Every structure is written in structure tokens, then in C-alpha cells.
Amino acid sequence: MQKITLLLVLCALCLSGQLINAQDTIPNVNTLKIESLKKSKIEVEEEEKSLLKKDVEAINEQVANGTITESEAEALKQEAAQKRALNIENRVAIIDNKIELLERNEEGYNEGEEKKKKQIEIIISDDDSADGFLGIITKDEDKPKKYDKRTSSHLVFAMGFNNAIIEGEKLDDSPYKLGGSSFIELGYAWKTRLLNNSNFLRLKYGFSFQWNKLNIKDNQYLVNNDGVISLEPFPNDACVIKFRMTNIVFPVHLEFGPSRRIDRSSYYRYSTKKQLKFGVGFYGGFNIQTMQKLKYTDVNGNKAKDKLKGGYNTSNLIYGPSAYVALGCAALYFKYDLNPIFKDQAVSQNNISLGLRFDMN
Numbered sequence: 001m002q003k004i005t006l007l008l009v010l011c012a013l014c015l016s017g018q019l020i021n022a023q024d025t026i027p028n029v030n031t032l033k034i035e036s037l038k039k040s041k042i043e044v045e046e047e048e049k050s051l052l053k054k055d056v057e058a059i060n061e062q063v064a065n066g067t068i069t070e071s072e073a074e075a076l077k078q079e080a081a082q083k084r085a086l087n088i089e090n091r092v093a094i095i096d097n098k099i100e101l102l103e104r105n106e107e108g109y110n111e112g113e114e115k116k117k118k119q120i121e122i123i124i125s126d127d128d129s130a131d132g133f134l135g136i137i138t139k140d141e142d143k144p145k146k147y148d149k150r151t152s153s154h155l156v157f158a159m160g161f162n163n164a165i166i167e168g169e170k171l172d173d174s175p176y177k178l179g180g181s182s183f184i185e186l187g188y189a190w191k192t193r194l195l196n197n198s199n200f201l202r203l204k205y206g207f208s209f210q211w212n213k214l215n216i217k218d219n220q221y222l223v224n225n226d227g228v229i230s231l232e233p234f235p236n237d238a239c240v241i242k243f244r245m246t247n248i249v250f251p252v253h254l255e256f257g258p259s260r261r262i263d264r265s266s267y268y269r270y271s272t273k274k275q276l277k278f279g280v281g282f283y284g285g286f287n288i289q290t291m292q293k294l295k296y297t298d299v300n301g302n303k304a305k306d307k308l309k310g311g312y313n314t315s316n317l318i319y320g321p322s323a324y325v326a327l328g329c330a331a332l333y334f335k336y337d338l339n340p341i342f343k344d345q346a347v348s349q350n351n352i353s354l355g356l357r358f359d360m361n
Contacts (some may be wrong), residue, residue, distance in 0.1 A: 030102045035101075037095050044091045049083045055080040057264045058147040065197075067263060077266070145267045150191045152361060153206075158185040158333050160355010162212050164341060167348045175231055180215030183353045191255070191361070199259040199270035204250070204279060210247040210318075210353050215240075224290055224311055229342040236304075238296035245341070245351070247318045249285030276324040283335070284319040315339040324357050333357035 068076070145150070145195050162183035163176050171178075187208025196200045219232040221241045234241060257277035259270045273287045294306040322335035337351040 046273040052084040147267045153190045154361035155189045158357035164349045177215040184211045202255040205252045212245045233359045236296040240295035247291040249283040251283035253279040253281030279324045315343045331357040334349045
């Protein structure tokens with residue numbers, strides 16, 4: 001028993017010695033924070049000096065472009081230098097106050113850390129350079145705006161009438177309903193200014209998902225007879241027979257039209273708000289799904305619904321011209337598939353669409 005007690009005492013002494021040594025080696029939390037804050041004072045000065053350098057470069061670029069005079073540039077530079085100097089003074093004072101707070105409270109002080117953060121805003125209209133549409137933007141509080149931003153990006157949404165041009169037939173004789181057939185397009189696009197000192201010519205490119213729907217007339221439905229796609233009478237009384245093609249395409253448009261230049265103190269932008277725009281281009285992509293949807297009454301008088309996917313010998317590659325005429329963010333939009341809807345057929349059918357397009361920039 002005595003040996004066990006002696007062993008426990010020795011173990012306790014060893015553990016206490018290790019704890020004491022560990023406490024001596026653990027640095028004070030406040031000391032680490034204070035050292036970090038002192039380093040951040042140097043970083044503040046370097047950061048503000050770097051931002052001042054960018055301010056001066058932007059001002060010099062305005063002089064080179066002839067938008068401001070040398071005397072105006074000198075005044076702007078002095079104003080920028082004063083602003084950055086005050087920023088350094090204020091930010092360093094905040095850091096010094098934090099250091100004093102930590103030095104007075106050795107047990108530590110859980111103050112809120114100042115962090116640079118991005119703001120997410122839902123907007124109806126951004127500023128004069130926007131077309132005035134609902135969108136989402138992110139803003140970095142401390143990041144200066146780029147002086148000349150040539151490329152922008154935005155969502156694209158389009159919808160309207162859809163049908164098929166059938167070889168040797170008029171559109172009025174189409175087996176697909178003119179009013180009931182429709183299309184929807186949803187995508188993302190980038191727009192790049194092509195000229196250095198003018199925004200008259202822009203290149204617009206991106207990707208889109210297309211849903212082209214054909215609403216079939218006269219209680220007929222599509223049937224694949226050994227690769228030959230034909231319309232045949234449906235054996236039951238159907239209220240809805242629709243054929244839908246889902247595509248992913250990569251459109252490229254050359255857009256041209258007037259715009260208005262907006263000059264700010266440290267940047268400039270071009271605005272196409274309320275301006276007439278024209279776009280002509282081409283798209284290419286792939287068909288990713290086909291489906292025929294049937295809603296009918298079966299032989300027992302019950303409502304039934306079928307979705308028949310694939311097996312319609314449709315073209316895998318999708319390509320064709322497209323064009324739009326826009327005023328602001330809204331446009332009249334046209335697209336036409338050069339590829340036939342059903343490949344290797346005696347009579348070609350080509351998808352055609354006309355509707356409204358919205359570029360949400």
C-alpha cells in the first residue's frame with residue numbers, strides 16, 4: 001500500500017512539474033494579438049500606399065485620354081493623397097486603441113474583429129451604366145473599381161412561340177399548334193467591348209439551355225417506325241400531346257448600337273440604357289433530351305398520363321443563326337435550327353422560334 005501511495009505521489013509531482021513547464025511555454029494570448037496588431041499597422045500603410053498608386057494611375061490615364069487637364073489631375077492627386085493619409089491615420093489610431101485595450105486586460109478581451117467583407121445586393125437598377133433590371137451584384141467594400149471594364153456578364157432569359165418549318169408546306173399547314181407551341185431559353189452571357197475608345201461594337205457569348213416544345217394537333221402523336229418518324233392517330237381521346245426537345249447551346253452574337261459614356265472620378269463606363277441595339281450571330285450545341293408527353297382518357301374512362309423519352313431519331317447536333325433587336329434590356333428574338341429535328345427523313349422539319357429576350361445586365 002505504501003509503495004502504491006509513494007508511486008502516486010511521484011506521478012503527481014511529475015505531472016505538476018510538466019504543467020508548470022507547459023504554462024511557462026504557452027505564450028500569453030494577448031501578447032500574440034498585440035504582436036499581430038503591430039504588424040497590421042505596417043500592412044495598413046503599405047495597402048493605402050498601393051491604393052494611392054492605383055488612384056494616380058487612373059488619373060494619369062484620364063489625362064492621356066484627354067478627359068481632364070493637367071491642373072485638374074494635380075488637384076485630384078492631392079485630394080487622393082490627402083484621403084489615403086487620413087485613412088492611414090484613422091486606421092492606425094483604431095489599431096492603437098485595440099492594443100491599449102488588450103494591454104489593460106491581461107485575461108483577454110473578445111472584441112469584434114474588423115473584417116473586409118463583400119456585400120450582396122439585390123437590385124432593380126445598378127447605376128447609370130445598367131439597363132435597369134432585377135439582378136444580384138456583389139461589392140467589395142475596399143476594392144477600388146477598375147478604371148476601364150471592357151467585359152461584363154449577366155443572365156439571359158427568353159420565351160415565345162415555337163414551331164417547325166416543314167419542307168414543301170406552309171406554316172399555316174403545320175401539324176403543330178401555332179399558339180400552343182412555345183420555347184424557353186435560360187443562360188448566362190458575357191459581353192466584351194471590341195473597340196478601344198468606342199462601345200459601338202460588342203461581342204456577346206455564353207451558354208444557354210433551350211426547351212423547344214411542339215404541341216401536336218388533331219389527336220396525333222409521333223411514332224418511330226424503323227427510323228421513320230411520322231404522325232399517326234392516337235388510339236385514345238387525348239387532351240394534350242406535346243413533343244419537347246431540350247438542348248444546350250453556345251451562342252455567339254455580334255452586337256452593335258449606340259451607347260453613352262459615363263465618367264466618374266476614378267473610372268468610366270458605357271451605358272446602353274434605353275438605347276437601340278442589334279445582335280446577329282450563330283449558336284451550336286447538343287440535344288440532351290427528347291420527350292413526348294401524352295395526357296388522355298383510357299378505355300376505362302380514367303385519366304392517364306405518359307412521358308415517352310428518347311427514341312425519336314432526333315439530331316444530336318444543334319446549330320443555326322439567331323438575331324435580336326433590343327431597346328434597353330428587352331429584345332425581339334429570333335432563332336432557326338439549320339439541323340433537321342428528325343434526321344434521315346424524306347421530308348425535313350426545322351425548328352423555328354420567335355419571342356422576347358431579356359438580358360438582365
